[in-house]
Amino acid sequence: MAVPPTVCRPVCLDDFEAIARTKLGQNAWDYYATGANDMQTLHDNREAFSRLRLRPRVLRDVSTVSTKTSLLGRSIASPICIAPSAMQCMADSDGEEATAKAAAAFDTAMVLSTYSTTALEQVIHHSNGHNPYWFQLYLYQNRPVSQELIQRAERAGYQALVLTVDTPVIGRRLADARNKFQLPRPWRLANFPKDLRIVTASERAALLANGITKDTPLIDNKILSNRADAGLTWTECIPWLRSVTGLPIILKGVLTREDAELAVLHGCNGIIVSNHGGRQLDGVLAAIDALPEVVAAVRGQIEVYMDGGIRKGTDVFKALALGAKAVFLGRPVLWGLAYNGEQGVKEMLQILHDELELAMALCGCATIEAITPQYLQQTPELKSRL
Numbered sequence: 001m002a003v004p005p006t007v008c009r010p011v012c013l014d015d016f017e018a019i020a021r022t023k024l025g026q027n028a029w030d031y032y033a034t035g036a037n038d039m040q041t042l043h044d045n046r047e048a049f050s051r052l053r054l055r056p057r058v059l060r061d062v063s064t065v066s067t068k069t070s071l072l073g074r075s076i077a078s079p080i081c082i083a084p085s086a087m088q089c090m091a092d093s094d095g096e097e098a099t100a101k102a103a104a105a106f107d108t109a110m111v112l113s114t115y116s117t118t119a120l121e122q123v124i125h126h127s128n129g130h131n132p133y134w135f136q137l138y139l140y141q142n143r144p145v146s147q148e149l150i151q152r153a154e155r156a157g158y159q160a161l162v163l164t165v166d167t168p169v170i171g172r173r174l175a176d177a178r179n180k181f182q183l184p185r186p187w188r189l190a191n192f193p194k195d196l197r198i199v200t201a202s203e204r205a206a207l208l209a210n211g212i213t214k215d216t217p218l219i220d221n222k223i224l225s226n227r228a229d230a231g232l233t234w235t236e237c238i239p240w241l242r243s244v245t246g247l248p249i250i251l252k253g254v255l256t257r258e259d260a261e262l263a264v265l266h267g268c269n270g271i272i273v274s275n276h277g278g279r280q281l282d283g284v285l286a287a288i289d290a291l292p293e294v295v296a297a298v299r300g301q302i303e304v305y306m307d308g309g310i311r312k313g314t315d316v317f318k319a320l321a322l323g324a325k326a327v328f329l330g331r332p333v334l335w336g337l338a339y340n341g342e343q344g345v346k347e348m349l350q351i352l353h354d355e356l357e358l359a360m361a362l363c364g365c366a367t368i369e370a371i372t373p374q375y376l377q378q379t380p381e382l383k384s385r386l
């Protein structure tokens with residue numbers, strides 16, 4: 001992982017991480033880089049990719065390789081998309097706007113976090129007029145707050161809602177607890193009137209009654225758990241969402257066949273197989289290991305995407321071979337921002353894109369549609385998942 005000090009131009013995604021490490025303060029680095037508890041799942045997300053072996057075919061015409069594909073019917077230049085990650089202004093002062101410009105330049109999709117440090121209207125302003133922007137949602141007990149956010153996202157032009165379902169409460173991130181992590185000023189959670197801390201006078205009273213003051217660290221379980229709705233259920237939450245929006249609903253954080261079937265049953269339009277980058281329940285299986293059973297369960301009825309541990313072109317290839325329509329990147333975007341803002345994210349996307357093209361050419365696949373499970377070694381472990 002360590003980049004020699006003389007290397008200042010990254011040539012792979014791990015280089016971006018090593019450079020970002022030298023640029024970010026401890027508070028931001030730990031918030032971005034670490035995972036929950038022992039970080040076993042964070043580690044497994046990457047390790048599981050290395051256990052999958054490729055099975056290339058030869059003498060296929062790969063003089064032209066195309067990474068073009070589509071998301072919910074909208075064409076994109078590459079299946080490499082941007083996952084929602086909160087508080088990007090800590091990595092670069094242009095934060096989510098820099099990321100949005102890089103996504104537009106690459107003609108790929110970006111999902112904006114509810115907890116962005118730039119207002120949602122300002123971010124989509126950087127669209128190239130075509131590339132998809134989706135809005136990630138956390139739902140609150142205070143539904144009018146959620147409804148207003150949804151309506152704002154719709155009005156601004158976001159084309160889908162990504163409901164994160166693996167975060168009824170926030171995972172235990174030890175480094176953040178030790179650092180008493182707070183979003184440093186001047187940054188704020190820009191989609192909310194002031195901060196997330198206080199929205200209405202009665203909520204303020206409720207928080208104060210719970211011993212929460214204006215100095216309580218922002219990523220304190222008590223605050224966000226108080227505000228996020230841990231009581232969400234299939235039968236209440238999806239119909240409620242449907243009643244307030246006509247946008248497609250993508251569920252982010254599904255890891256099992258049972259929940260994948262329920263997502264189809266409840267009319268969801270897509271699934272992102274994800275363990276939240278190992279930041280929620282430590283000890284859950286790697287996202288790439290969960291992908292085959294989810295793909296099998298939905299039987300092609302809705303699109304399935306994945307995120308978690310994608311760092312190389314061959315990782316993207318393996319995820320597509322296992323049935324993902326596209327993959328999403330979390331931390332690498334933050335490393336690109338920390339390295340060099342918008343330009344840094346573009347460079348990071350370019351490198352991963354080039355690596356995907358290389359993997360496709362060397363596996364004998366000229367198009368994304370040509371990538372199938374046949375390009376993976378059928379080990380007993382993989383067979384048991386397919």
Ligand SMILES: Cc1cc2nc3c(=O)[nH]c(=O)nc-3n(C[C@H](O)[C@H](O)[C@H](O)COP(=O)(O)O)c2cc1C
Nearest residue numbers: 032083084085086113164276277308309329330331
């Ligand atoms: C710093 C950070 C903040 C994140 N914030 C959110 C968020 O606000 N909403 C969400 O659904 N997922 C969030 N995620 C999870 C990502 O969307 C994604 O699932 C995960 O980062 C993918 O793993 P990767 O970092 O290995 O690519 C966050 C991840 C990181 C690293």
Ligand SMILES: CC(C)CC(=O)C(=O)O
Nearest residue numbers: 086115170219224276279
């Ligand atoms: C504010 C947090 C809940 C954002 C998040 O999803 C994360 O840090 O993983």
